[in-house]
Amino acid sequence: MQGVTEGNETKTVVFTTSTPLDHGTYVRVLAKGTFAEEYEFIEEEHMPVH
Template sequence: MMKKKIIISCLAVIVTIVTIASLYLLFRETIDRFNPLMEQEYVYVEVQEEPEDDDGRYRYREQGVTENGETKRVVFTTSTTLDQGTFVRVLAKGSYTEEYELIEEGNMPRNE
């Protein structure tokens, strides 16, 4: 009888963890947007990938670098396509992108 309760408890914990992880993966952008513990940071990107169609907008998934030199992947959407080699500064908060702006290459952080 005791073993049965332990097994049921373990299964309940596993189901709860899987549910929470699945919800986070589905709603990661929204969760990051309103998470007060997550800080905003600028990520500098040189557009290299072709965009995905996103209901009349263009979704870019690019690898960029923060002002501290850390590599970070960002996702942002635009209303027009960007040429490969375009430099963009993205204001990101986790996987949520608040805004982006086109910049000149000279405004990119230098790797030291």
């Protein structure tokens, strides 16, 4: 999936969950290196403007 950093850079993100996500789901992921430390589902309006 494509991600956007707080610095407005686009990055490719590899993220797995134990349940399937619907197409168009927005997830905020706090990553530490290559690991997802935590995540939360968010609405589109909370996405950074890219």
